[in-house]
Amino acid sequence: MNLNILIVDDHPMTVDSYVNLLSDTEFQENLPTFIKSHNCEDAYNKIFFHFKQNINIDFALLDINMPPYKELNINNGIDLAFLIREKFTNCKIVLLTMRSEPLTVDKIIKGIQPEGFISKSDINFELFPIICKNIIDGEVFRSATIIESQRELFKRNINWDNHDNQILILISEGVKTVNLPDYIPLSMSAIEKRKANIKDQLLKGKGSDKDLIEKAKTLGLI
Helix, strand or coil: CEEEEEEECCCHHHHHHHHHHHHCCCECCEEEEEEEECCHHHHHHHHHHHHHCCCCCCEEEEECCCCCEHHHCECCHHHHHHHHHHHCCCCEEEEEECCCCHHHHHHHHHHHCCCEEEEHHHCCCCHHHHHHHHHHCCCCEECHHHHHHHHHHHHCCCCCCHHHHHHHHHHHCCCCHHHHHHCCCCCHHHHHHHHHHHHHHHHCCCCCHHHHHHHHHHCCCC
16 A cells, blocks of 8 residues: 655755655555655645545645745645645645744644644654654654744743734734735734734734834744
8 A cells, every 4th residue: 555645845855855764664564655846836736636636645744935836826835734634634744844933833733733843953864754654653743842832822821813823924024904804814803803902912002013023023923
């Protein structure tokens, strides 16, 4: 029985390294077949090819930061993960990143619920195949940096949902409040209420968007 493994990273040498490490790993009686990709467009096409051919993707390793597929608004590994969740509901997804800002981490965990979420700074060649095998066998894994990032939110008593996280992240990226409904499926009034609640928690209700972002950065949230 084949175990179809999708690996997406914009560095070909990294992809080949993952393949080499996992090729030497015993997955019970399953023989790994590797699907390699280096950008969002190619990954999208391969995901849909396998879906249309009724061929499962069983395990996906996705780097978060990758060249986007602008025509379909697939901007990173997170968007690919949502697509895989939709098309291959039993696929086990591992996200790899160099970023660990608490709100970004929280948004990804709540939105995708990946079986694996790994900071690249936390792993080495020896641990990587062991972690992947354990995830394939049914474990859920968060690397140390990701766990610490989640703890930061608990320490600060911040329990926002995904929409709240998105509002703050999008504002920090320069999106104006009036345009937020284009990115978040909420009315303007609902967004304004959530934004006011965020300001209450971080600024005690007083301050501009610039003040809000500076405070969030000072706290290490974004």
